[in-house]
Amino acid sequence: MPGSGKSPLVVVGDALLDRDLTGTADRLAPDAPVPVVTEHTRRARPGGAALAACLAARDGRDVTLVTGVGDDPASEELRRLLDGRVKVIGLPLTGALPEKTRVLAQDRPVVRLDRGDGRVRGATEEAREAVRSAPAVLVSDYGRGAADALRDVLAERPPVVWDPHPRGGPPVPGTRLVTPARSEAHAFAATAQGRHTTGAPDNGGPPVPGTLPVTPARSEAHAFAATGGDHNTGKAPGSDLRVAAREAATLVRHWRVACVAVTMGARGALLSYGEHPLLVPAPAAHHGDPCGAGDRFAATAAGLLADGILVGEAVEGAVAAASEFVAAGGAGGVADDDSPPTVEKSAETSADPDTAPDPHAVIARVRAAGGTVVAAGGCFDLLHAGHVGLLQAARRIGDCLVVCLNSDASVRRRKGAGRPVNPLADRIRVLRALACVDAVAVFDEDTPEQLLAELRPDVWVKGGDYTGADLPEAALLQEWGGQAVLLPYLAGRSSTTLLDRAAEGAR
Numbered sequence: 001m002p003g004s005g006k007s008p009l010v011v012v013g014d015a016l017l018d019r020d021l022t023g024t025a026d027r028l029a030p031d032a033p034v035p036v037v038t039e040h041t042r043r044a045r046p047g048g049a050a051l052a053a054c055l056a057a058r059d060g061r062d063v064t065l066v067t068g069v070g071d072d073p074a075s076e077e078l079r080r081l082l083d084g085r086v087k088v089i090g091l092p093l094t095g096a097l098p099e100k101t102r103v104l105a106q107d108r109p110v111v112r113l114d115r116g117d118g119r120v121r122g123a124t125e126e127a128r129e130a131v132r133s134a135p136a137v138l139v140s141d142y143g144r145g146a147a148d149a150l151r152d153v154l155a156e157r158p159p160v161v162w163d164p165h166p167r168g169g170p171p172v173p174g175t176r177l178v179t180p181a182r183s184e185a186h187a188f189a190a191t192a193q194g195r196h197t198t199g200a201p202d203n204g205g206p207p208v209p210g211t212l213p214v215t216p217a218r219s220e221a222h223a224f225a226a227t228g229g230d231h232n233t234g235k236a237p238g239s240d241l242r243v244a245a246r247e248a249a250t251l252v253r254h255w256r257v258a259c260v261a262v263t264m265g266a267r268g269a270l271l272s273y274g275e276h277p278l279l280v281p282a283p284a285a286h287h288g289d290p291c292g293a294g295d296r297f298a299a300t301a302a303g304l305l306a307d308g309i310l311v312g313e314a315v316e317g318a319v320a321a322a323s324e325f326v327a328a329g330g331a332g333g334v335a336d337d338d339s340p341p342t343v344e345k346s347a348e349t350s351a352d353p354d355t356a357p358d359p360h361a362v363i364a365r366v367r368a369a370g371g372t373v374v375a376a377g378g379c380f381d382l383l384h385a386g387h388v389g390l391l392q393a394a395r396r397i398g399d400c401l402v403v404c405l406n407s408d409a410s411v412r413r414r415k416g417a418g419r420p421v422n423p424l425a426d427r428i429r430v431l432r433a434l435a436c437v438d439a440v441a442v443f444d445e446d447t448p449e450q451l452l453a454e455l456r457p458d459v460w461v462k463g464g465d466y467t468g469a470d471l472p473e474a475a476l477l478q479e480w481g482g483q484a485v486l487l488p489y490l491a492g493r494s495s496t497t498l499l500d501r502a503a504e505g506a507r
Contacts, residue, residue, distance in 0.1 A: 007136055009135075009306055010064045011065045012140070012146055012159075013141055014048050014140070014144035014147075015049050016046075016100055017077060018044070018102070019043065019100070020041075021042045024037070044081065045331060049065065049146070050078060052299045053086045059300070059303050065082065065086045066131065068146055070092070070097060072118075091120045091124060093119065100113075118144070119145040120144060138162075138299065138302035139175075143166070158172050161176065161302035162177075164180050170255055174256070176257070176311065179262075179298050180260065182262055182265065185260070186243075241372075241459060241485070242483040244277075248271075249274050252272055252273060263322070266286075268319045278315075278486045282396070283323055288330055290326050291331045292331030293326050296318075296325040297318045300322070363439075372399050372459060373455070376401065376404070378405070379411045379427075380427050388434065395436035397461065397485075398459055401438050405443070447473075449476055453476065460474075460484045
């Protein structure tokens with residue numbers, strides 16, 4: 001959209017033609033235990049890299065799509081769908097454009113039918129020039145050859161975002177941000193470490209050289225849905241977060257890219273520059289259609305980076321956009337209940353000091369159910385919006401949140417005479433009144449290491465600027481397999497700032 005003030009974007013990747021056949025099913029077939037779907041509507045839409053391009057264009061930017069298209073009916077239909085939305089620079093195909101057809105009953109997928117084995121067989125000079133002159137490039141690699149055909153020119157000017165697929169090649173060194181899904185990151189890291197991941201293919205096409213076929217469906221792997229994304233590994237959420245952080249760091253080094261953001265379902269995305277990860281939680285868990293959420297994430301991140309936004313902020317924007325995308329029905333546009341679940345506080349988590357929950361009991365109950373224990377710490381002297389946002393985000397990571405709170409003496413040693421303004425009993429009561437806080441544990445030392453060693457949480461969170469923040473507790477958490485992470489902090493909010501403003505206003 002000319003004059004929008006947003007940077008243009010070139011999308012290089014493999015387009016698909018997606019179809020949805022939607023109907024109802026209220027009985028099983030008499031000759032087999034399969035649902036009988038009565039079709040009501042059918043719809044064709046751009047898929048793969050074409051969906052990413054359309055979503056970027058919907059954000060108000062000029063988008064050029066460099067992709068394989070042929071003379072087959074599916075290619076012609078895709079051109080019609082893209083007409084007026086994005087500019088298409090075609091690459092020659094060896095066969096028909098791939099098509100994905102989903103059959104849905106009561107808005108839930110029943111089966112998917114795939115056909116078309118077309119692969120890009122080479123690059124054109126027009127495509128090369130488009131990449132060379134692009135202000136920013138997003139690679140949406142579905143393993144059909146488009147990225148490989150242009151790999152040499154992509155290496156000259158690395159993309160801002162590379163969205164990989166197990167059947168595609170690795171991103172070119174120097175790429176600013178790579179966005180694998182959790183299962184994809186696991187498979188790529190296994191390859192980097194000389195391990196193998198096995199499974200049946202789902203879309204055809206060759207695997208990454210040197211590996212066995214890898215299985216995750218694109219919609220499942222990239223889903224920002226209520227499952228949380230942990231089903232792919234078979235591990236508890238806390239241990240999976242630790243493994244994801246380690247694998248993301250491995251991929252940063254192995255691929256020689258600036259950073260990797262692993263999408264984690266409803267838990268958001270884990271951003272790693274190779275050291276302590278930043279976990280960007282999803283604003284809410286939605287139950288809509290997750291198909292295409294990964295393309296929404298990549299397109300948003302690429303557009304924001306093209307506009308000059310910092311990587312951490314771009315990932316935050318991409319997580320929010322993907323979550324909203326699922327709530328709105330995903331690629332299929334199917335409406336669903338987008339209300340986040342309401343969690344009622346029990347008497348045990350009441351603000352009444354006489355019914356204060358014991359942190360050890362809360363942790364024991366969560367662990368017995370196989371859940372994830374999250375802890376966060378601080379003085380929380382004057383509770384403000386930054387504190388509340390951090391604690392709400394921390395609670396969404398796992399199944400309980402224990403706040404490790406500095407005692408009055410500890411606060412005085414850290415903050416000086418006159419602090420805390422609010423005594424310990426008041427600070428505890430205010431924290432327990434928050435729906436996101438399950439228990440409060442107090443420590444008298446200058447740092448919470450001793451208390452953490454006693455509680456042994458699965459995840460320890462801290463708020464702050466990613467590039468400058470330190471995580472001294474990270475090594476301690478590793479002793480029992482926990483993971484320390486950073487969460488985005490609401491800028492410009494602090495108890496000290498509030499006190500300064502109050503003092504200034506009183507003069």
